[in-house]
Amino acid sequence: MPAHHPAPELLFDYAAGSLREVQALLVASHLAYCAECRRRVAELEACGGVLLEEVAAEPVSDGLLDAVLAKLADAPAALPPQPATPPPNGILPGPLHRALGGSMGGALDGVDWVRIVPGIHLSGWSLGVGTASACLLRMAAGASVPAHRHTDHEMLLVLTGAFSDEFGRYRVGDVASYDPDTPHHAVADRDGECVCLLVQDKPLVFTGALGWLLNRGFRF
Amino acid sequence: MSLQADSNDPTVPSLERLLLAVAQGRDQQAFRALFQHFAPRVKGYARKLGADDGAAEELVQDVMLTVWQRADTFDPDLASAATWIYTIARNRRIDRIRQERRPELHPDDSMLDGDGAPPPDHQVQAAQEASRLRAVIGDLPPEQAEVLRLAYYEDKVHSEISVEQGIPLGTVKTRLRLALVRLRRAFGEEA
Numbered sequence: 541m542p543a544h545h546p547a548p549e550l551l552f553d554y555a556a557g558s559l560r561e562v563q564a565l566l567v568a569s570h571l572a573y574c575a576e577c578r579r580r581v582a583e584l585e586a587c588g589g590v591l592l593e594e595v596a597a598e599p600v601s602d603g604l605l606d607a608v609l610a611k612l613a614d615a616p617a618a619l620p621p622q623p624a625t626p627p628p629n630g631i632l633p634g635p636l637h638r639a640l641g642g643s644m645g646g647a648l649d650g651v652d653w654v655r656i657v658p659g660i661h662l663s664g665w666s667l668g669v670g671t672a673s674a675c676l677l678r679m680a681a682g683a684s685v686p687a688h689r690h691t692d693h694e695m696l697l698v699l700t701g702a703f704s705d706e707f708g709r710y711r712v713g714d715v716a717s718y719d720p721d722t723p724h725h726a727v728a729d730r731d732g733e734c735v736c737l738l739v740q741d742k743p744l745v746f747t748g749a750l751g752w753l754l755n756r757g758f759r760f
Numbered sequence: 761m762s763l764q765a766d767s768n769d770p771t772v773p774s775l776e777r778l779l780l781a782v783a784q785g786r787d788q789q790a791f792r793a794l795f796q797h798f799a800p801r802v803k804g805y806a807r808k809l810g811a812d813d814g815a816a817e818e819l820v821q822d823v824m825l826t827v828w829q830r831a832d833t834f835d836p837d838l839a840s841a842a843t844w845i846y847t848i849a850r851n852r853r854i855d856r857i858r859q860e861r862r863p864e865l866h867p868d869d870s871m872l873d874g875d876g877a878p879p880p881d882h883q884v885q886a887a888q889e890a891s892r893l894r895a896v897i898g899d900l901p902p903e904q905a906e907v908l909r910l911a912y913y914e915d916k917v918h919s920e921i922s923v924e925q926g927i928p929l930g931t932v933k934t935r936l937r938l939a940l941v942r943l944r945r946a947f948g949e950e951a
């Protein structure tokens with residue numbers, strides 16, 4: 541069971557449907573590891589059910605039921621199976637597996653990587669919606685992410701290995717959340733590489749002498 | 761699908777029974793009854809979220825068609841009929857009206873061993889929880905109820921609620937967390 545969870549507000553926004561796609565990808569992926577948060581979300585969805593019962597009903601047009609009944613005849617008895625459940629023992633949680641196109645076989649073999657500094661890579665794959673973006677971050681054993689500042693929220697979900705920062709240690713399934721302007725220094729464990737799903741509301745801006753160069757390496 | 765669920769069991773509340781009849785018997789009468797109950801509510805939900813009349817009715821059609829096609833995935837141990845249809849309406853709205861994809865956890869997605877089944881203490885009828893939850897929501901202080909309403913009905917994440925209502929983000933979070941504590945009591949848990 542993970543020790544670090546998404547903030548309660550995030551689970552709430554996810555259940556209410558207001559959370560945007562990129563952040564929702566991280567929350568849904570965390571749920572694959574976390575029975576506790578799954579239960580929280582189910583409770584908040586029950587809240588949505590109650591609110592649906594209490595919403596002011598709006599009469600529908602007369603022909604709408606007939607229109608739907610006519611479509612039932614054409615509709616297949618059941619939808620085709622849900623796409624792409626990752627293979628057992630894969631390292632990608634289902635929602636992320638599907639976001640990557642479902643072609644990875646549950647592993648990271650098909651991901652191409654862009655080197656940022658020695659030991660630190662970002663995936664060529666990224667998902668950007670609005671001001672938010674997601675990609676994968678790969679830290680070699682013992683590597684640390686260079687100092688950077690961010691103008692908005694940042695979250696990491698650990699997929700393999702573990703890393704530490706000044707706030708704690710994060711293992712598979714854990715979520716690290718950083719408010720804007722919170723300095724933090726992630727360092728991968730020494731005994732193996734660490735791969736995370738990285739979600740940001742705005743692109744990273746690296747500071748320091750390397751910043752100009754590093755920022756050009758980003759492909760958000 | 762729960763093995764215990766049976767569309768002939770009279771103890772299952774009626775909306776749930778109707779859904780099971782659609783799942784097990786492709787029962788069009790049951791589907792009509794579900795439509796009569798839920799279509800105006802789904803339309804009201806879509807209208808509250810800003811859809812115009814035409815878009816709201818298209819969403820209703822989409823949701824009710826999905827109900828027909830996915831009824832076999834409804835499990836009354838996990839959710840009431842209203843909750844299950846709420847999740848469909850929420851996801852279809854995100855897809856159709858906001859034009860984003862909804863990243864969802866599927867039943868087979870768990871990365872944990874042997875936790876696919878709900879915990880034993882959760883086998884209580886979800887519909888009974890719903891009536892407790894309804895009472896808790898009805899009793900929320902107005903400022904907490906407002907935060908819920910804005911998130912569920914106005915598509916606002918909590919940071920947007922803060923900006924648009926001119927309330928500090930910390931206050932929005934506090935109200936929300938207080939509301940969540942009360943809601944959790946409806947499930948018999950201390951937060």
Ligand SMILES: [Zn+2]
Nearest residue numbers: 545546574577
């Ligand atoms: Zn969790």
